Amino acid sequence: MPTYSSVITGTGHHLPKRVIANSYFEDKLDTSDEWIITRTGIKQRYFADHEETTSTLGIEAAKKAISDSGVALSDIDLILVATSTPDLTFPSVATQIQAGLGIEKGCAFDIQAVCAGFVFAVANANALIKAGEATKALVIGTETFSRILDQKDRSTCILFGDGAGAIVLEKTEVVDDGKQAGILATDLNSNGRYRELLYVDGGVSSTQTTGYLRMQGREVFRHAVNKLVSSSERVMNKANLDTIDWAVPHQANFRIIQQTSQRLNLDKDKVILTLDKLGNTSAASIPISLSITNQEGKFKPGDIILSHAIGGGFCWGSFVFRWQ
Numbered sequence: 310m311p312t313y314s315s316v317i318t319g320t321g322h323h324l325p326k327r328v329i330a331n332s333y334f335e336d337k338l339d340t341s342d343e344w345i346i347t348r349t350g351i352k353q354r355y356f357a358d359h360e361e362t363t364s365t366l367g368i369e370a371a372k373k374a375i376s377d378s379g380v381a382l383s384d385i386d387l388i389l390v391a392t393s394t395p396d397l398t399f400p401s402v403a404t405q406i407q408a409g410l411g412i413e414k415g416c417a418f419d420i421q422a423v424c425a426g427f428v429f430a431v432a433n434a435n436a437l438i439k440a441g442e443a444t445k446a447l448v449i450g451t452e453t454f455s456r457i458l459d460q461k462d463r464s465t466c467i468l469f470g471d472g473a474g475a476i477v478l479e480k481t482e483v484v485d486d487g488k489q490a491g492i493l494a495t496d497l498n499s500n501g502r503y504r505e506l507l508y509v510d511g512g513v514s515s516t517q518t519t520g521y522l523r524m525q526g527r528e529v530f531r532h533a534v535n536k537l538v539s540s541s542e543r544v545m546n547k548a549n550l551d552t553i554d555w556a557v558p559h560q561a562n563f564r565i566i567q568q569t570s571q572r573l574n575l576d577k578d579k580v581i582l583t584l585d586k587l588g589n590t591s592a593a594s595i596p597i598s599l600s601i602t603n604q605e606g607k608f609k610p611g612d613i614i615l616s617h618a619i620g621g622g623f624c625w626g627s628f629v630f631r632w633q
């Protein structure tokens with residue numbers, strides 16, 4: 310009896326038109342380009358204009374991933390979108406992207422695990438494919454965090470940016486040759502008692518407003534490193550791996566990535582960094598980084614790649630896969 314897994318066959322990303330350099334904040338707040346670069350590694354980010362929304366960015370990223378994979382649009386039977394910044398309270402961004410692509414079959418829904426959303430979406434798409442519920446999935450991370458930033462709060466508004474990334478995940482039969490391409494293991498975790506460290510102070514059922522992001526940065530930092538390290542160790546154990554070729558981490562802060570990589574004994578040349586140009590794009594950061602790295606031709610067949618992320622909740626996790 311054959312068993313199945315899923316393999317990444319295409320990647321794509323799309324960024325808003327408007328680039329926001331650190332100097333944008335220097336003009337408005339008591340901050341500096343030097344502080345932002347030294348404490349975060351971020352030099353610029355993109356902010357969506359009015360006509361650009363979470364779903365329009367996601368549609369463009371999805372089109373590029375589909376084109377990269379060579380899959381026919383009519384064969385996509387699952388769309389999972391990781392986002393915390395939907396266009397509307399409902400319907401989901403996933404159904405809006407489905408409509409934008411002209412797809413009318415299969416199912417489409419959103420997943421909300423903040424910055425860890427893409428990791429949760431990949432794990433869920435992989436599980437649905439393994440269970441026989443889907444064969445060709447679009448997994449998208451797309452965000453417009455600029456819409457929930459308090460532009461007067463220098464400790465948060467400098468960190469985030471907008472953008473979208475997408476992958477195509479296709480069903481593949483598992484062969485027991487030690488070279489199986491595709492998702493090898495996933496690890497998901499949540500603990501709601503940390504809500505006060507990272508949250509948005511508004512919402513449909515509480516304030517009937519969108520609210521602004523609030524964060525105790527230093528505390529989030531401390532939890533981030535410990536939780537990303539332990540999740541990565543667990544996922545590597547599950548996949549029976551002790552080395553990787555690339556890490557494509559969530560891009561929150563250069564120092565978080567550096568400390569996590571050091572504790573995992575990762576060579577810094579193997580750790581993909583995009584946050585200098587993009588800031589923290591929340592659920593979009595891993596798929597954008599995968600797409601940029603793929604475009605640059607860095608991934609080679611057989612490469613083992615690790616991704617991990619943590620976000621509000623807290624929710625955190627990781628996945629490890631072999632490039633085909």
Ligand code: ACO
Pocket residue numbers: 339340341344345348349423424425463464465467507525526527528529530533561562565589591619620621
């Ligand atoms: N410019 C200048 N000074 C600033 C700025 C700024 N933009 N922001 C804060 N400061 C000041 C603070 O007020 C503080 O001043 P004080 O000492 O007089 O009180 C000082 O800088 C140090 O502040 P810290 O918060 O201790 O600075 P830290 O080195 O921790 O850096 C940062 C702050 C960048 C937010 C960091 O803590 C961080 O990256 N945390 C993690 C964020 C994260 O990973 N989020 C991921 C999840 S996101 C999601 O799920 C949506």
